[in-house]
Amino acid sequence: MIDISDRIRNKAYMSRVTTAEEAAKLIHPDDIVAVSGFTPAGYPKAVPLALAKRIEREHFQITLYAGASIGDEIDGALARVHGISRRFSYHTNKDLRREINDGSVAYADYHVSVFAQMLREGFMKRPDIVVVEAAAITKEGNLIPTTSVGTTPAMIDVCQKVVVEINVTQPLSLEGMHDVYDIPNPPFRVPIPIVHTGDRIGKPYITCGWDKIVAIVPCDIPDAPRSFKPVDDAGRKMGNLIVQFFKDEVAKGRLPEHLLPLQSGVGSVANAVIQGLAKSDFEHLSIFTEVLQDGMFTLIDAGKVDAVSTASISASPEGLKHFYEHIDEYRKKIVIRPQEISNNPEVIRRIGAIAMNTAIEFDIYGQVNSTHICGSRLMNGIGGSGDFARAGYLTIFFTSSTAKNGAISSVVPMCSHVDHTEHDVDVLCTEQGIADLRGLSPVERARTIIANCAHPDYRDQLTDYLNRAIAATGSQHEPQLLKEALSWQQRYLETGSMK
């Protein structure tokens, strides 16, 4: 058996240590089960895998709450045995995606900043049981988190039954990196006292207490991080464009010399931008974001970064290894926060974060689709992009101008699903160029987006649509041809190409 005696700091409770199989029996059919984790980082593994085996034998389902995406040991393993009936509030798992898109799983995605609040408010039903990963349990029964904090504080706050997986692959040197600050429900809220990215305002542990801990399970399965696609040519171009854009903004006095705290979404383009910054002259940068990917380590290693705030360490396998090896250096600069703080609009608006996120498609007027392919098919969910896009100082979305070898134009007449409105989008970027939409009317935006961001193969087709829409509506404010607005996506569904 895995030795976790040094991680349970009150020996009176060693008797609660049990196996994953025994702990999984505490979960009943139709239970609402809430789990820790934010991206494949800091989520429980042993109990969910045992639960999946049990469900395979006994055929039942649960409702699953996770503050964000988690590892395949939960979403994947449970989806493959059809064990999930309902799932909130963000995911990235391919097997779960299949179940969501064939009607087997009821799913809804919420902004990263609001899920904890929805639990505390009672807007979502309270979980019956919470399963969390921890590095250690303090004498008082409080939890030292591992590579994420996520929604765990709120989940434990609203539930009386907690199963703790002590993961021995998570180093104890993580202790002290977390900053857990609880937000009460209104009318009892006061200002969140973060003024600078690295400010510490809370405790290094999640409040729990021995009363709630019903089982402790040793685990030696490491986080299973995703590998990133290497940065491709388009990504490199976008990275360079955005770095140049930042330089120009500084020159124009619209951004300070050391920029403002950077938020950067998940993915290889986001990584490329960060790599571009690592090679630039920028210094004393700060990062206020929800996921820390490999690029950020490069940036920190290059001596470019003063402080990092995140909700999780979400690196590649190599990146995570690198992080663990140099944790004593990184802990000086990195603070890991609950997602209701990392993504809180109060803090984001105050510090003036620069929001950089990936789009699936955007339209000629600047509406952005982040979630659905051709209107109906869910990709992942909105995640934290909306929190940052709405409250940020400067909001940038990027995507390659085409997909599927040119068969799809990422710039379309009308988005088939809207997640971020034109009111929230300052700048769009593809490998073709940057469209700065600030202060432009819808038709001016359209001409700029087509000229600067659309792939040359689609520019004439888009301009033709725009001109006909202007003519047909008599130059109305945001001219659309309702009969044709979604025809590009429809054509792709029917013919495999938007051309």
Place this chain on the structure above:
Amino acid sequence: MIDISDRIRNKAYMSRVTTAEEAAKLIHPDDIVAVSGFTPAGYPKAVPLALAKRIEREHFQITLYAGASIGDEIDGALARVHGISRRFSYHTNKDLRREINDGSVAYADYHVSVFAQMLREGFMKRPDIVVVEAAAITKEGNLIPTTSVGTTPAMIDVCQKVVVEINVTQPLSLEGMHDVYDIPNPPFRVPIPIVHTGDRIGKPYITCGWDKIVAIVPCDIPDAPRSFKPVDDAGRKMGNLIVQFFKDEVAKGRLPEHLLPLQSGVGSVANAVIQGLAKSDFEHLSIFTEVLQDGMFTLIDAGKVDAVSTASISASPEGLKHFYEHIDEYRKKIVIRPQEISNNPEVIRRIGAIAMNTAIEFDIYGQVNSTHICGSRLMNGIGGSGDFARAGYLTIFFTSSTAKNGAISSVVPMCSHVDHTEHDVDVLCTEQGIADLRGLSPVERARTIIANCAHPDYRDQLTDYLNRAIAATGSQHEPQLLKEALSWQQRYLETGSMK
């Protein structure tokens, strides 16, 4: 000449008093002119009217900035002489609307909370001249605002040339009702110290200084407030539904006994809801909003309200008269703030405002259109609805289930324009009923919205669309038939009916 000597508290500057015609000459062709005002309240009148006359003779255009909608003396008078080439960031004027929808005026609407920030950031070009209404000028050259604060502090902050209209119809007893708190650009921001609705954190005047004041113009034209349509049967039903919904939420422990600060948009339905609250058992309510309409006075007069925070007094002619007559009572409860505070996501999220706003249409999945008729034609703009919908504790949109005598269903398969996404919408309300969307998947939302909110005449048609979309997509997450999704609005354009 109108005597304003008691309103200029430094006699050394009386020489700057001039006529509206002379002051209008300070505005040059192609200038960017910024004006005070928020709704038809606290905006300059004499200089814009003189400017419109000059433009009629001399044929030139200006760019016009206003933080929100303003009176017909500006938007209407200037639009009628084709004097506006570009206009930000919100309007409600019918003549301006016509110019926007025939391509004559380049217009873009921004969230109420961000326009001041966009000016201070330099994202929008700086105004060449600012024209503001004031009740008085202090000894130091600072301005006592009138019935709104709007974006005036930021406009003056970024401009060196200010024309002040002293409006003698605005009582000097307005002094002390305003709370002007300036927000610096990041990285220099600190928490906005509002914890309770009525907290006063700033100054009772707008900082300006004599150096910037280039002309002072006496004015005796009163605010020209809008009349509201009387509350109709549908409005009354929605008011009652929402009051009952609040009672149920309190009973379920999801809202405190005295509710949370209420935000209520412009319009007769909003007024009906407030009237419903006035007749209810609720007490010690608080109002955190951007516009104070007649209904709010009823609520205050009924002794139901402890504190009110607003960006303007936007009553009907009768309501405004009532306000002026009882100003000594109202000033004990009302604080008038700059719009970047009244709509700030930091404060809204903290105090947990209940956001109640009107929709033009919403779709079966809960996306909301607040701005465009049939996709292309602008109605007004997004205003503050997005600030409150996104950051609020509970977000409600309401609209009558049909318009144009039943020819239009306000519930459609897909919105022809999206301003608020499904991620931001908790509750929808029509006179048919309430759809509580919290914790529902998209298809569950659709069934609930059709059953509870759609007009009976359209329910079968909507259900038929939903069922066919589910079948055609194989139960994808948010099933849409792209070929048909916008056909309802298209049918209305072609036949005059969605049936």
